[in-house]
Amino acid sequence: MKRHFSSSELFELRNHIPIDTLIQTHLRLPSKFSDGYFRFLCPLCNEFQTATKAKTNLARCFRCERNFNTIDMVIICKGLRFVEGVKYLKKILYNTD
Secondary structure, three states: OOOOOOHHHHHHHHHOOOHHHHHHHHOOOOEEEEOOEEEEOOOOOOOOOEEEEOOOOEEEEOOOOEEEOHHHHHHHHHOOOHHHHHHHHHHHHOOOO
8 A cells, every 4th residue: 555645754744734733723622722822623522621732732621531633633624634634734844725
């Protein structure tokens, strides 16, 4: 089976698009700052018991106990398959339409 994307491409998409920016600007999920943390409405359980961690570029919902990277977030929020989700993120990273 042919791989569509290299490991380095996927690493770049997971780590070079800030998850906060993706959530707030591109996916436009309801979000807020609370207790010094960026919180967003979890796309799975619709709760604000969430946070992001810039060091790992991951988002977490403490209610449904899920971690999300940028690829996961796009797939879930946009209802895309993996390949389409990666292409969506590549457009963001490289500012192409």
